[in-house]
Amino acid sequence: xxxxxxxxxxxxxxxxxxxxxxxxxxxxxxxxxxxxxxxxxxxxxxxxxxxxxxxxxxxxxxxxxxxxxxxxxxxxxxxxxxxxxxxxxxxxxxxxxxxxxxxxxxxxxxxxxxxxxxxxxxxxxxxxxxxxxxxxxxxxxxxxxxxxxxxxxxxxxxxxxxxxxxxxxxxxxxxxxxxxxxxxxxxxxxxxxxxxxxxxxxxxxxxxxxxxxxxxxxxxxxxxxxxxxxxxxxxxxxxxxxxxxxxxxxxxxxxxxxxxxxxxxxxxxxxxxxxxxxxxxxxxxxxxxxxxxxxxxxxxxxxxxxxxxxxxxxxxxxxxxxxxxxxxxxxxxxxxxxxxxxxxxxxxxxxxxxxxxxxxxxxxxxxxxxxxxxxxxxxxxxxxxxxxxxxxxxxxxxxx
Numbered sequence: 001x002x003x004x005x006x007x008x009x010x011x012x013x014x015x016x017x018x019x020x021x022x023x024x025x026x027x028x029x030x031x032x033x034x035x036x037x038x039x040x041x042x043x044x045x046x047x048x049x050x051x052x053x054x055x056x057x058x059x060x061x062x063x064x065x066x067x068x069x070x071x072x073x074x075x076x077x078x079x080x081x082x083x084x085x086x087x088x089x090x091x092x093x094x095x096x097x098x099x100x101x102x103x104x105x106x107x108x109x110x111x112x113x114x115x116x117x118x119x120x121x122x123x124x125x126x127x128x129x130x131x132x133x134x135x136x137x138x139x140x141x142x143x144x145x146x147x148x149x150x151x152x153x154x155x156x157x158x159x160x161x162x163x164x165x166x167x168x169x170x171x172x173x174x175x176x177x178x179x180x181x182x183x184x185x186x187x188x189x190x191x192x193x194x195x196x197x198x199x200x201x202x203x204x205x206x207x208x209x210x211x212x213x214x215x216x217x218x219x220x221x222x223x224x225x226x227x228x229x230x231x232x233x234x235x236x237x238x239x240x241x242x243x244x245x246x247x248x249x250x251x252x253x254x255x256x257x258x259x260x261x262x263x264x265x266x267x268x269x270x271x272x273x274x275x276x277x278x279x280x281x282x283x284x285x286x287x288x289x290x291x292x293x294x295x296x297x298x299x300x301x302x303x304x305x306x307x308x309x310x311x312x313x314x315x316x317x318x319x320x321x322x323x324x325x326x327x328x329x330x331x332x333x334x335x336x337x338x339x340x341x342x343x344x345x346x347x348x349x350x351x352x353x354x355x356x357x358x359x360x361x362x363x364x365x366x367x368x369x370x371x372x373x374x375x376x377x378x379x380x381x382x383x384x385x386x387x388x389x390x391x392x393x394x395x396x397x398x399x400x
Contacts, residue, residue: 026085052124083267108241129171269343276350347372
């Protein structure tokens with residue numbers, strides 16, 4: 001993080017300890033490490049294992065199950081610290097799911113799930129890195145999923161196709177969303193969806209999961225797949241929470257998770273500005289440092305101002321997660337919109353500062369630019385974030 005950034009946010013003692021502890025781990029993985037992983041399209045196992053060994057994959061797991069028992073405010077610090085360290089948005093995303101896929105188990109899992117699996121998640125012995133939700137025909141309309149799970153005795157049988165299922169290749173378990181009641185048979189489209197905890201080793205051994213990797217140009221350290229579930233059998237007690245209530249289980253904590261993703265955006269923005277300013281302060285053209293030119297200096301300074309404004313909103317919201325869901329939803333969507341725009345402008349300014357070298361891998365800013373562009377699409381598009389504000393804050397008619 002840039003020096004002023006730490007002073008601009010008044011960390012609590014717990015947040016300070018998180019920042020320092022996670023920062024020490026991140027310091028072992030320099031920009032070259034991330035550059036090489038991105039170029040090779042290789043998952044950063046050493047980095048994730050280092051965090052797992054110190055219990056950081058269990059940051060939100062209650063202490064009674066061996067986790068750190070921390071809250072959104074600390075998770076925001078953790079993920080921003082990772083992104084700003086040089087890992088960027090994609091580096092933070094390598095463990096984001098491991099942290100948040102345990103949330104449905106904590107809130108809605110049965111006793112066996114909690115007692116047997118959560119301690120293993122907290123210790124890093126079991127990774128739940130995969131949430132399989134998005135489908136080719138549904139896209140952002142999650143309630144339109146068609147993957148089915150039908151009950152057969154003491155099992156559910158899952159059939160269907162998913163898209164953009166990430167990290168399934170480096171996960172022990174997946175959380176899979178499927179319809180247990182057809183959309184045509186429910187009163188509200190948000191009903192009839194259930195969540196299942198899938199033991200991936202067993203599923204692959206049974207030949208019930210088929211993968212097709214998606215070639216992409218951003219977040220290369222995380223692999224994404226088209227997945228086909230073909231007669232996947234899971235025990236009845238693999239159901240997370242209540243049957244047909246899975247969509248509501250997903251909504252629990254969704255805004256808090258969105259705030260953490262927003263912090264990953266601000267961390268990336270700070271990283272881009274730091275690299276842009278460093279280059280501007282050392283690159284000489286026409287007998288002077290290019291950073292002395294206002295055409296170079298002002299875009300970086302403006303981007304810094306926007307990133308810091310977004311950070312203030314993220315941290316303020318992270319400390320108020322007990323507010324009503326609509327209020328937190330507003331904070332989360334506004335923060336997501338602002339942080340994505342700010343980090344994109346920061347990455348763009350960093351590339352422009354580097355001139356032709358801005359597209360050279362060795363300077364890293366081209367990766368930040370690719371990642372920053374991605375943040376305007378995930379976990380929701382900027383348009384959907386604005387739709388939420390338009391409907392829930394401005395009182396405008398629902399647009400979809």
